[in-house]
Amino acid sequence: MINNDKKIKPGIxxxxxxxxxxxxxxxILSVIVFWISRLTPTDPLQSYYGERTEKMTVEQKAAARxxxxxxxxxxxQYVRWIEEAVRGDFGISYKYKQPVLAVIQGRAGNTIILGGIGFLLTFAGALAVGMLCARHKGSIFDRIMCKAGTFSSCIPEFWLALVLILLFCVTWKILPSSGAYTIGKESSPADRIRHLILPMLVIVLGHLWYYAYMIRNMLIDEEKKDYVLLCRSKGLKRNQIMTRHCLRNILPEYISMMAVSVPHILGGTYIVEMVFSYPGLGTLSYESARYADYNMLMVMCLLTGIIVIFSNMLGQIISEQIDPRVHI
Incomplete structure (x- = not known):
């Protein structure tokens, strides 16, 4: 029993x-965000009272502050905010005049759908493309994919989004250019899918090749190891070796890469939301910073920061389990 306890304690x-x-x-993130947001020249009264601020006297502005x-x-202000946040009260949004969590709850679903599906499609596609390129290493297909992928990964997401809007929305008029749904069709899955196509396409095209290229190189490096020669000597075909052995051996690194990539794809999702006026957390973050909506800005920065920190730590934990030499 003593030996078992000694083994458990290091894990705990x-x-x-x-x-x-x-x-x-x-x-630390909350302190930095809180401090910097209060030093910005934007007047939060303008966000809370709107045009009425211009008609307010000096005394009225002082009373409002x-x-x-x-x-x-x-x-x-920070200590008061922390005390209220611990009790679950994150304040009222200056812009929307509603509880911050209520506003976020109405937008979070859209970002989860867009970013979540985009994330899954990106890594499913990256795995498929990476395997194909590794399987046909040095072929015309591999060279074309490498050059086309490198070119596509260098295109800024906002520029690609604008080009797609120009083609599919302005020129051909076959897809909507903004929003998550058409007014009056909120419950229509088909309408929501039409609004998701272009933003989703930008997210996938903006990230797919970067990860596909990494998977391709990992598989190629895996094929150079001694156990592959042993498998070939036993008569296994190359496709069998890659799918049964090489792919299985890189899966831990693949999962670690997925965890670390969450901030990358999340940032791209936020940019895409703003270009397409998609009502998600990205546009909400931009609005909170633009209108000095302090309470909303704090929660949005903390929420995004928590996702980024957790994803990076998860990727680090997986990497440390794969290779204890990277343990910090």
Missing amino acids: LYFLKKFAIFVLSVI EKLGLNDPIPV
Whole structure:
């Protein structure tokens, strides 16, 4: 029993350390975001009161700032925000005049659908393309894919989105250019799919080749190992070796790569949402920064930061399990 306890303790300490680093990172992020947002020249009263701000007297503006707690020193404002956040109260959105979590809840589903499906399609396609290129290494197909993929990965996502809008929405008029659905057709799956096609296409094309090229190179390197020669000597065909052995051996690295790539694809999703005016967390983040919606900005930055930090830590944990030499 004593030996078993000694084996368990390092695992517990390992995850406690990771959890402590995660919490500390989130706290540091919250302090930085809170401090910087308060130093911006944008007036939050304009976001809260709109055009009425221009008609307000100096006394009325001072009273409004006092009501919103903006006259207190920044450290006092931060401590008050933390105390309320711990109780689950993240404040009211200055722009939407609704609880912050209620606004986010109405937008999160759209981003999860767009980013989640885009993420799955990107890595499913990357795995398929990477395997095909590795299987036909040096062929015309492989050379064409490498050159075309390199070219496509260099195209900025916002520019590609604008080109697709010009072709499919303006010139051919076969797909919608913005929004998540047509007004009055919120419950129509077909209409929502039509609105997803172009944003999804931009996300997949913007990331697919980068990961496909990495998978291709991993498979090619795997084929150079000694066990592959042993498999060939036993009469196994190349396709069997690649799918049964090489692919299985790179799966841990593939999963680690998927975890680390979440911030990359999430950032691309946010950009695509803004170009297509897609009502998701990306457009909400932009609006919160533009209109100095402090409460919304804090939650959006923390939510995005938590996803990024967690994904990177997950990728690091997987990498450490694969190769203990990278353990920190």
